[in-house]
Structure formats: structure tokens, C-alpha cells
Amino acid sequence: MKGWLCIAGLGPGDEQLVTPEVSAALAEATDIVGYIPYVARIAPRPGLTLHASDNRVEMDRALAALQMAAAGHKVVVVSSGDPGVFAMAAAVFEALEGQAHWQDLDIRVLPGITAMLAAAAKAGAPLGHDFCAINLSDNLKPASLIEARVRAAAGADFAMAFYNPRSASRPDTFARILALLLEMCGPDRLITFARAVSTPEERIATVTLAQARADMADMRTVVIVGNSATRQVGRFVYTPRSVALPVLP
Amino acid sequence: MKGWLCIAGLGPGDEQLVTPEVSAALAEATDIVGYIPYVARIAPRPGLTLHASDNRVEMDRALAALQMAAAGHKVVVVSSGDPGVFAMAAAVFEALEGQAHWQDLDIRVLPGITAMLAAAAKAGAPLGHDFCAINLSDNLKPASLIEARVRAAAGADFAMAFYNPRSASRPDTFARILALLLEMCGPDRLITFARAVSTPEERIATVTLAQARADMADMRTVVIVGNSATRQVGRFVYTPRSVALPVLP
Numbered sequence: 001m002k003g004w005l006c007i008a009g010l011g012p013g014d015e016q017l018v019t020p021e022v023s024a025a026l027a028e029a030t031d032i033v034g035y036i037p038y039v040a041r042i043a044p045r046p047g048l049t050l051h052a053s054d055n056r057v058e059m060d061r062a063l064a065a066l067q068m069a070a071a072g073h074k075v076v077v078v079s080s081g082d083p084g085v086f087a088m089a090a091a092v093f094e095a096l097e098g099q100a101h102w103q104d105l106d107i108r109v110l111p112g113i114t115a116m117l118a119a120a121a122k123a124g125a126p127l128g129h130d131f132c133a134i135n136l137s138d139n140l141k142p143a144s145l146i147e148a149r150v151r152a153a154a155g156a157d158f159a160m161a162f163y164n165p166r167s168a169s170r171p172d173t174f175a176r177i178l179a180l181l182l183e184m185c186g187p188d189r190l191i192t193f194a195r196a197v198s199t200p201e202e203r204i205a206t207v208t209l210a211q212a213r214a215d216m217a218d219m220r221t222v223v224i225v226g227n228s229a230t231r232q233v234g235r236f237v238y239t240p241r242s243v244a245l246p247v248l249p
Numbered sequence: 250m251k252g253w254l255c256i257a258g259l260g261p262g263d264e265q266l267v268t269p270e271v272s273a274a275l276a277e278a279t280d281i282v283g284y285i286p287y288v289a290r291i292a293p294r295p296g297l298t299l300h301a302s303d304n305r306v307e308m309d310r311a312l313a314a315l316q317m318a319a320a321g322h323k324v325v326v327v328s329s330g331d332p333g334v335f336a337m338a339a340a341v342f343e344a345l346e347g348q349a350h351w352q353d354l355d356i357r358v359l360p361g362i363t364a365m366l367a368a369a370a371k372a373g374a375p376l377g378h379d380f381c382a383i384n385l386s387d388n389l390k391p392a393s394l395i396e397a398r399v400r401a402a403a404g405a406d407f408a409m410a411f412y413n414p415r416s417a418s419r420p421d422t423f424a425r426i427l428a429l430l431l432e433m434c435g436p437d438r439l440i441t442f443a444r445a446v447s448t449p450e451e452r453i454a455t456v457t458l459a460q461a462r463a464d465m466a467d468m469r470t471v472v473i474v475g476n477s478a479t480r481q482v483g484r485f486v487y488t489p490r491s492v493a494l495p496v497l498p
């Protein structure tokens with residue numbers, strides 16, 4: 001049997017947001033590999049082995065998946081959201097880098113609805129103009145780089161989406177980012193906290209930076225900060241498509 | 250009949266990338282509204298009226314859609330990709346802004362696979378770390394702001410995705426952006442040109458900035474520029490998840 005490896009995005013949670021392409025790969029797979037809560041979304045069936053592993057073992061998981069595909073298995077590595085956005089696709093290519101003998105394997109990345117776009121859709125259209133996506137976790141990069149990127153994004157009046165804004169192991173990072181944004185963008189800038197989007201626990205709230213508190217976010221929250229033109233209309237928040245005049249010196 | 254309005258993303262082209270949520274809305278709709286080539290993707294059926302209009306009439310289209318929903322129609326405004334990324338969702342909210350009597354309408358945004366994520370998946374994982382999405386069209390914003398944002402993104406070592414990189418009406422913008430990137434990021438930085446992703450005309454090419462030419466892009470191309478760590482492994486291009494040391498002063 002000729003094996004293959006797909007790195008697939010399951011979307012933010014609702015099965016109605018899983019693409020038919022991903023569903024087809026899951027239906028053909030012999031092995032599903034991923035972080036425990038994502039693998040738990042896959043229904044067991046005869047002929048399918050579920051390999052669930054804990055967080056922070058991405059490289060082991062990627063190597064195991066490559067090894068199974070090389071041995072003829074049909075392997076789907078599952079990520080929440082989109083596998084290419086702060087998820088497993090980069091880990092698989094990192095694992096592949098040291099393994100020239102695996103580089104001819106049938107490997108495909110299957111995109112999914114990433115959390116920031118599902119969150120933006122629920123809130124309205126806060127990412128309707130130029131925006132940045134920034135992972136606030138400092139597990140894999142220095143906190144100084146996170147701050148430099150937020151400064152650059154705010155300085156150039158980008159809207160921003162933050163992934164992994166806050167965890168128990170680094171409770172202060174997000175508070176510092178909020179303070180920086182307040183200083184650079186002012187108290188009236190809109191910020192949306194979108195927790196567990198498209199799941200039964202979904203909770204979406206838009207407030208101003210003056211009202212924002214770090215504990216409004218946790219690891220299941222995506223945070224979206226508007227640009228200087230972002231505004232509310234009725235129950236929605238949106239960023240206009242146009243900029244009339246230069247806003248930068 | 251109680252009307253509603255969905256602003257839905259059809260994904261980049263392949264029907265396998267249309268979410269079940271969007272397919273369900275299309276199946277229930279009485280009216281489809283959108284730009285000609287996107288409406289052309291919807292199969293005609295009895296009871297469904299297709300309202301196709303030309304580019305650059307987004308506000309007229311949004312007002313017409315709101316009016317039909319207010320009159321009891323079940324209206325889907327279709328965008329390519331994701332409706333919240335340089336597409337119709339912001340236009341609908343802009344149209345809604347002046348119309349308080351429509352603000353209680355049943356309006357929902359249904360996310361889709363946006364072009365940059367489909368392109369990234371085909372190329373590997375070039376957006377696997379912090380990135381910016383920038384619309385290079387200067388129809389709705391000054392060219393100086395586009396350049397300022399590209400400078401900010403390159404200066405903070407973001408990966409970048411460019412929408413609408415080039416059109417006949419502004420052939421020089423993209424050439425200037427390429428020259429700026431070459432100056433700031435150096436000749437070896439990787440850049441991916443992804444044209445018509447997931448359609449029969451798909452063409453994906455990754456080159457260095459030294460090799461990049463403006464005419465490698467057109468209006469159907471999404472351009473992805475890696476960050477300083479982006480590299481190739483086999484036929485793929487990816488951006489590592491980790492940054493070992495501060496790369497900024």
C-alpha cells in the first residue's frame with residue numbers, strides 16, 4: 001500500500017466548518033495523529049487508529065506521522081483551525097528537514113478555517129483591512145520579539161489578531177501587551193475577545209482598550225484589535241475597506 | 250417570510266474547499282448577490298435568483314442585498330475566499346452603517362478558506378509563524394500607506410501575504426514593493442507566487458527576491474513573502490515555529 005500524509009485543519013470546532021476535502025481525507029485515513037482534544041473530534045471506526053498525544057510534543061508527533069506514512073499508512077495529522085497557522089504543518093516540515101529519505105513522500109497540507117477568521121466572522125468584519133496575526137506565546141520565541149511585532153503592527157495601523165494570548169505559565173505577557181496597545185492606540189480602540197468560537201462555549205465580547213482586562217482572555221480565546229478606523233455598527237464591529245488620507249507621517 | 254442575509258466565503262475555487270455551512274446557506278437561499286465570476290460558481294435552480302454585478306460596485310451590491318433581506322428574501326452575498334478578508338463583509342457593514350432601520354436584520358458572516366491560507370497550504374507552511382496580510386491595491390488607500398505597512402512588516406520580520414498585488418491600472422506598485430523588499434530583506438529571501446490556487450489554472454512558484462519579477466503576479470495571484478527564517482525542504486517552503494534569539498535590536 002502506498003502511504004500518504006495529510007496535515008489537515010479541522011476548523012475552530014463546529015463540524016459545519018470542516019471542508020469536504022478534509023472530511024474525505026479523514027474517511028480514507030488509517031491513522032489520525034494529533035493533540036488529544038483535536039483527535040477526540042474524530043469518530044472511531046474499524047480500520048482507523050487514533051494516536052492522541054499531549055501538547056508540546058509536536059516534533060515527536062510529526063516524526064511518528066512521517067514514519068507511518070513511509071510504512072504505507074494513510075495518515076492525517078489533525079490541527080484545530082488551519083494547520084498552517086501556528087499549528088502542525090510547520091512542525092511536520094521541520095521534522096522532514098533532517099530526513100531526506102522521506103522527502104518524496106506524498107505529503108499535502110489541507111487548509112481549514114483558522115480561529116481568527118471564524119472569530120472575525122462572528123464579530124462582523126474586524127479584519128476587513130490589512131492585518132497581522134501574532135502568536136503571543138513565548139514558548140518558541142523571545143518576549144521581546146512579540147513586543148517588537150506588536151509595536152510595529154500598531155505603529156503602521158494594522159488590525160491585529162492574537163493567538164494563544166494567555167496561559168497559566170505566563171500570566172503577565174498579555175497584560176503587558178494590553179498596556180502597550182493602550183499607550184500606542186489610545187483608550188477608544190476596539191478589541192474583541194472571541195472564546196471557543198463555533199463551539200457551545202462560544203463567547204464573543206467587543207470592548208474598548210480602556211475596558212480591556214487581561215483576564216478576559218485564556219488559551220481558548222482569539223483576540224482581535226481593530227485599526228484606527230474600526231468601529232461598531234449595531235451589534236457588529238468592522239474595519240472599513242478604505243483609508244481616505246495618509247494616516248502615517 | 251422572514252428574510253436573512255449571509256455574507257459567505259466560497260473559498261479559492263475548488264468546491265471541496267466550500268464549507269458545509271456555506272453550502273447549506275446556498276441551498277436555502279432565494280437570492281445570490283456578488284461579483285460576476287463568483288456568482289457564476291453557483292448552480293442555477295428554480296426559486297433562486299442570481300444577481301451578478303461588476304467589480305467596484307460593492308456598496309450598491311451591499312445595499313441591494315440588505316434591501317432584499319429586509320423585504321423577506323433569503324440572500325447570500327458571495328465572496329471568493331473569506332468574506333472578511335478584503336471582501337464583501339466590510340462593504341455590507343459599511344452599507345448598514347447609514348441604515349439604522351436595517352440593523353435588526355438577521356445578518357451572518359460565514360467564513361471561508363481565504364486565498365493566502367489555500368496558497369500557503371499548497372506551498373507548504375510559509376505562514377507558519379507571525380504574518381501580515383496586506384492588500385496592495387491602491388483603489389481604496391494611499392500608496393504611501395501600503396509602503397509604510399510593508400516597511401513595518403519587513404522591519405519586524407513578519408512573513409507577509411499580499412492580496413491584489415498587481416493590475417493593469419497600476420503596473421508599477423508591485424515593482425516598487427519588490428524593490429523595497431529586496432532592499433530590506435536581501436536577495437535570498439523566499440517569495441511564493443500562487444496563482445489561481447485550487448483551480449485548473451493553479452500555478453505555484455517559489456523563488457528568491459533576487460529572482461522575483463513583478464510580472465510573475467497578476468490579479469489572480471496571492472504573493473507570500475517569508476520571514477528571515479523561511480526555508481525550503483524538498484518541494485516545500487516553510488517558516489519555522491520557533492525563533493531562537495532576538496532578531497531585533
